[in-house]
Amino acid sequence: MYLVAAAVLVAAVIGIVSAVRHHRSMCTALMDLQAENQADTVFKSDSAALRLVRHFDSPACLLGTRNDRMLAHYLLGRAHADMDDAPAAIQDYYDAIECADTTAKDCDFYLLNRIYGQMAYLLFKQGLYANSLMICDKAIHFAWRAKDNRNAIVALCFKSNAYEKLGKDDSVLIVSKQAHDLFLRYGFRKDAAKALSGIFEWQIKHERFSDAYKLIKVYEKESGKFDSSGNVKPGYEIHYYLKGKCFLGLQKYDSAEYYFRKELKSGKDFNNQDAASYGLTELYRIKGNPDSVAKYAVISRTMNDSAWNKKAVTESQRIQSLYDYSHQQRIAEEKSKQVDRKNKLIGFLLLTLLFISILSVIVVRNERLKRLSAIKESEQLLVNAQSDLLRLASARDNLSDLVKEKERIIIEHHKKLEEMTYKAHKKDVENIVTSACYMRFNSLALCGKQPTNDDWEQFYILVNRFIPDFYSTLYERHPLMTENDYRICFLTKLHFKPGDIANLIGASKQYVTNRRRELTKILFPDIVGEKVHASDFDNAIEKI
Numbered sequence: 001m002y003l004v005a006a007a008v009l010v011a012a013v014i015g016i017v018s019a020v021r022h023h024r025s026m027c028t029a030l031m032d033l034q035a036e037n038q039a040d041t042v043f044k045s046d047s048a049a050l051r052l053v054r055h056f057d058s059p060a061c062l063l064g065t066r067n068d069r070m071l072a073h074y075l076l077g078r079a080h081a082d083m084d085d086a087p088a089a090i091q092d093y094y095d096a097i098e099c100a101d102t103t104a105k106d107c108d109f110y111l112l113n114r115i116y117g118q119m120a121y122l123l124f125k126q127g128l129y130a131n132s133l134m135i136c137d138k139a140i141h142f143a144w145r146a147k148d149n150r151n152a153i154v155a156l157c158f159k160s161n162a163y164e165k166l167g168k169d170d171s172v173l174i175v176s177k178q179a180h181d182l183f184l185r186y187g188f189r190k191d192a193a194k195a196l197s198g199i200f201e202w203q204i205k206h207e208r209f210s211d212a213y214k215l216i217k218v219y220e221k222e223s224g225k226f227d228s229s230g231n232v233k234p235g236y237e238i239h240y241y242l243k244g245k246c247f248l249g250l251q252k253y254d255s256a257e258y259y260f261r262k263e264l265k266s267g268k269d270f271n272n273q274d275a276a277s278y279g280l281t282e283l284y285r286i287k288g289n290p291d292s293v294a295k296y297a298v299i300s301r302t303m304n305d306s307a308w309n310k311k312a313v314t315e316s317q318r319i320q321s322l323y324d325y326s327h328q329q330r331i332a333e334e335k336s337k338q339v340d341r342k343n344k345l346i347g348f349l350l351l352t353l354l355f356i357s358i359l360s361v362i363v364v365r366n367e368r369l370k371r372l373s374a375i376k377e378s379e380q381l382l383v384n385a386q387s388d389l390l391r392l393a394s395a396r397d398n399l400s401d402l403v404k405e406k407e408r409i410i411i412e413h414h415k416k417l418e419e420m421t422y423k424a425h426k427k428d429v430e431n432i433v434t435s436a437c438y439m440r441f442n443s444l445a446l447c448g449k450q451p452t453n454d455d456w457e458q459f460y461i462l463v464n465r466f467i468p469d470f471y472s473t474l475y476e477r478h479p480l481m482t483e484n485d486y487r488i489c490f491l492t493k494l495h496f497k498p499g500d501i502a503n504l505i506g507a508s509k510q511y512v513t514n515r516r517r518e519l520t521k522i523l524f525p526d527i528v529g530e531k532v533h534a535s536d537f538d539n540a541i542e543k544i
Contacts, residue, residue: 023063026055030068033075042082049076060348067108070099074115086122093119109146113139117155129162134479136162141472150191153182157191160198170453173202177457193222197239204242209249216243237266241275248283256283431466432494438462441491445500456487463490473544477523488515489523492541498534 030052036043043049052072056064077092093115101107116139123132136159143152157179163171176198183192196219203212220226225233232239244259260283264276432438437458444451451459463470467490474481474489484505491501498516502509516537520527524540 019060020063023055023061026052027068030056030072030075034071037075037078043079044083046076046079046083049079052076065106066099066101066104067106067111070096070108070111070115072096073099074111074118077115077118081118081122086126090119090122093122109142110148113143113146113148113151113155116142117151117158120155120158124158124162124165127165129165132162133159137475137479141476149182149186150188153179153186153188153191156182157195157198164198169202169205172198174457176202189222190224193219194225196223200246201242204245204249207249209246212246213250216246231266237263237272238275240266241272241279244276244279244283248279248286253283253287429466429494432462435462438494441496441504442500445496445503448503450504450506459490463494467493470544474523478519485515485519488512488519489541492516492538493544 029048033048033052049072053069053076055061056069056072073092073096077089077096080086080089080092096115097112100112102109102112116135120132120135120139123129123135136155139155140152143149143155156175159175160172160179163169163175176195180192180195180199183189183195196215200212200215200219203209203215220230225236225239227233240259240263244256244263247253247256247259257280260276260279263272263279266272437455440455441451441459444455470490470493471486474486478485484507487505488501491504496504498512499509502512505512513534516534517532520532520534520537520540524536527536527540
C-alpha cells in the first residue's frame with residue numbers, strides 16, 4: 001500500500017513539475033512575442049497570441065499574473081489589428097483592460113497606456129471620433145501614472161485629429177498649444193515642432209497668415225520631417241498646399257504657385273491632387289486669368305469626384321469589416337474555450353484531491369505518534385500562558401498610559417498636518433484671486449460681459465498652474481464633463497457668485513443653480529439627503 005501511495009505521490013509531483021515547466025515556456029513565448037511586437041513586426045496570424053491567451057486565461061494557470069493576462073490579450077489585439085480585423089482587435093483591447101488591477105502596486109500602467117492608445121487609433125480609423133477622444137483621455141491618464149511623459153503628451157496631441165474631424169477647430173488649437181507647451185517643458189523639441197502643424201493650420205483657416213508663416217519656418221526646421229533640400233517626407237505632402245495657402249494670403253503669388261505646383265507633382269493620391277488644383281484655381285482667380293481658372297477648376301472637380309469615390313469605397317470596406325466579424329464564430333470559439341477551461345479545471349481538481357488523500361493517510365499515521373507528546377506540550381504551554389498572563393496583568397496599567405500618550409501625540413500631529421495642508425492650498429487659491437486674469441474676469445462679470453476664448457485659455461493655464469490636480473480629479477469622477485460644467489466648477493472654486501458665473505458663461509442664474517445641484521449628484525455621490533442644495537456643491541468643490 002505504501003508503495004502505491006508513494007508511486008501516486010511521485011506521479012503528482014511529476015505532474016506539478018511538468019505544469020511549472022509548461023508555464024515557464026509560455027512566459028518565454030509571451031516575452032518573445034512582445035519583443036516581435038516592439039520591433040514593429042507585422043503579424044499575419046493570431047495563432048501564437050491565441051495560444052498564450054488560452055494558457056493565461058486558464059483557471060489551472062495559478063502562476064500567471066494579471067499583467068501576463070493583460071499582455072497576452074493586448075498581443076492578440078495587435079495581431080488582429082495587423083490582420084485588418086478592427087472589431088476583433090478592439091474587443092481584444094477591452095478584454096486586456098479587464099485583466100488589469102489598477103489598485104495593485106505592480107499594475108503595468110505603461111502597457112495600459114499602449115492599449116488605450118492603440119484602441120483610440122482604431123476607433124479613429126473606424127470614424128468613431130467621439131469614442132476615440134474618450135479613450136485618448138484614458139491613455140493620457142495612465143501614461144502620467146506610468147511617468148511616461150512623452151506618450152502622455154503624444155496622446156493629448158492625437159486628440160487634435162478627432163477634434164478636426166468633428167469640426168471643432170478651437171479645440172484643435174487648444175490641445176495643439178497644450179501639447180506644444182508640454183513637449184517644450186519636458187525637453188521634446190522635435191515633438192513640440194510637430195505639434196505646431198495644428199496651430200498654423202488653424203491660423204491659416206482664420207487668415208492669420210503672418211503668424212502662421214513664422215510657425216511654418218520652425219516646423220520645417222525642427223520637426224525632422226524635411227530633408228536638407230526642404231522636401232517633406234512622403235505622406236505629408238499636404239504641407240505644400242498649406243504653405244502655398246499661407247503665401248497666397250500674404251499676397252506672395254509666385255511662392256504660392258510654386259508650392260501648389262509642388263503639391264500637384266509630389267502628392268500621389270486624389271486628396272493631394274484636389275488640394276493643389278483648388279489652390280491653383282484660387283490663385284488664378286485672384287490674378288484674373290480665366291483660362292487657367294477654368295482649367296484647374298475642372299481638374300479640381302475631377303480629383304474631388306475621385307477622392308469622394310475612393311472615400312466611398314473605403315467607407316464601404318470599413319462598414320463591411322464591422323459586419324464580416326462572424327458572431328457565430330465568436331460564440332463557437334467562446335464555447336470551445338469554456339470546454340477547454342472546464343476540462344483543465346476538472347483535471348486539476350482530481351489531481352489536487354488525489355494529492356490531498358495521500359497527505360491525509362500520512363497525517364493520520366503520524367498523528368498517533370504525536371498525540372501523547374502534543375498533550376504534554378499543551379500542558380506546558382498552559383502553565384507558561386498562565387505565568388505570562390500574571391506578568392501582563394501587572395504591566396497593563398503602565399501600557400494603557402503609554403497607549404493614551406501615543407494617541408494624543410498622533411492626534412496632535414494629524415491636526416498640524418491638516419492645518420499646514422489647508423494653508424498651502426489656501427495660498428494657491430489666493431495667488432489666483434490676486435492675479436490680473438482674475439481681476440479681468442471679475443470686472444467682466446460685474447459688467448455682464450463674456451470673456452473671449454483667449455481669456456478662458458489664460459484662466460485655464462492659471463488654474464492648472466496653481467491647482468494642477470483640479471481638472472484630473474473632476475475628470476476621473478465625471479469623464480463626460482462639458483466645458484461649461486468645468487467652468488462652473490473652477491469659477492465656484494475661486495469664489496465667484498452664481499450671478500457672476502451666469503454672466504461669464506452666458507447663461508441664466510437659475511441654470512447655474514440647477515446645474516450645481518446636478519453636478520453635486522455626479523461628482524459627490526456620497527452627499528446624501530432628501531434634497532441636495534447648491535451650497536452643498538460649493539462646500540464640496542472647496543475641498544478639492
